Amino acid sequence: MSGWLDTPQRYGRISQAFHWLMAALFAWQFAGALLYVGIGDTALTRFVGASHFTLGFTLFVLVWLRGAWGLANLKRRPVHADRLGRAATFGHALIYALMITVPSLALLRQYGSGKPFSPYGIPLMPERESKIGWMILPADLLHYWLGFTLLAVVLGHAAMTFIHWKLRKENVLARMT
Template identity: 70%
Template sequence: MANWLDTPQRYGRISRGFHWLMAILFAWQFAGALLYVSIGDTAVTKFVGGTHLTMGFTLFLMVLLRGAWALLNLKRRPPHHGRQGHAAVAGHALIYFIMIFQPGIALLRQYGSGKGFSPYGIPLMSVRDSKIEWMMLPADRLHYWLGFVFLALLIGHTTMALLHRTVWKDDVLSRMT
């Protein structure tokens, strides 16, 4: 059972599984968004981007589960020390905030649009004839740009992991691999 739980030396299999599965799903999300921005509305874009809503909902559920798992393992997790440790905690808090806020406002927009939403065939939001503008406004204004802010944060996160490995030669990256 110890391999499944986090320890002060290393994240457990469940934490690592959440991390890497979410990394793959976010890569798919960003691939669709970047394809749409770069080549427009094409068959390729529709194939990759056609799962954006359902994948975003899936990631939203996963981050909630991952956050709950992290809280359950909080006393067992690898510690963060010093200024770099405080910066890592702040960076991770910002990443978690965006991973919750971004799909949250997207779901609010979806409900406000009246279009309905049935991820994996499960009806969560019914179709309505009317729109609720105030529910759509936050995502209309922020979702697109916040996605690119999030991408920049993830690039920074990856860069810092690689710096820890190659420049500072510590074991930070090995905790999650």
């Protein structure tokens, strides 16, 4: 199991795979959202956005699996001991909270809409004739804004690796690569 599990010096291959797979999927999600905001409804935004629901669901499942894996490895993981480390812990908790909340709102809206949802052909939500307004409203109000908040926090997360490297002379990125 050497290399697969996390250690106090670095994250193992499974944690790294979760991290970089999710980073790539989020990059695609954010690219689609930014394209839509930037250029509106075009063939390009429809192409990129066509996978938004399915990838959002995939990310929702992955964040729960990654969280469970992280908890199972918690005592083996690199430690964040100083004040900046505590800020990193808070930042990671915020990222996880947003990674759970944003797709949860979308799934709630999807169910409330009465439209079917079958990611990868798996029927999760059947079609219904009526809408449930209270399920649609929270996502209509918050999904967009919390999604862009997640983007800002993720960009801050990436920026902190640069700050660690340049100002503190710590290559924290090496732990995840």
